[in-house]
Amino acid sequence: MLRLKRLEVEGFGPFADQQVLEFPEGPGVTVVYGENMRGKTSLLNAVRYAFFGTVLGRGSRVRRLHTISNRDLVGEGQYGFNVALTFDYDDAEYELVRECRPRVKVPNSDDDYTPERPAASK
Template identity: 40%
Template sequence: MRLHRLELEGFGPFRDRQVVDFDAYEGDGIFLITGRTGAGKSSVLDGVCFALYGSAPRYDGAEKRLRSDHCAPEDPTRVSVEFTVGDRRWKVTRSPEYQRPKKRGEGFTTLAPDAHLDEYVEGEWIGRQRGPRNVALELDEIVGLSQQQFLQVILLAQNRFAEFLLAKND
């Protein structure tokens, strides 16, 4: 799996849309995500994990905290990641459950979690799956790793380092 692009909006510390272009570092082979405490480094990794699996390791059991505290009620929350597996390019976009103002009347309405999976074919994005469950099932086949395997092999979360050190070889 190769990551190409990550877009975060209303996610973690990021109210406004932020874009990470991983392809810009393609020639480097390896790169470091660095910055001051609280700059959003871990949130970039959380975004990748949330887009692929619908949850983020730092927020186990508290996905409602994924929405940025800086968001106004009408601001959207979504994460999108583009990646390649084999010779196929994919984009998954997810939104967690959150509340937004009602379109008519007073108060708020709860938006359900949402997910879209698209494939890049001959210069355009083609929708392949929609809905968190359908996207998750399709991504299981595409990525070939469960979230736990992904977090052990690809993306070692900050709060899981001790678990990694104590893991058995199976």
């Protein structure tokens, strides 16, 4: 069985600084709640990005990576983001780390980024 343990995001969507979400241990369901526009969907997208390298927007449309970087950081000339997801699967712990870094000083499209493949460690 797959069990999420920890999610770390930085520069991803509304999360400029590193944010860490620790999932509770044990069986059950974890509910993430809060006011609108506080980052709940971004957390779900961070998990999706860690596993699959894509982010979905409204209507389940794939969002361009260029639009995922934190807007405040982009305003300061800092582009890119990273996501790390720690999880258990079949009694083994794994960590997926994905980074999306610009290849040019001021990126304008997804082609200007180098999305790193996940580095999985046991």
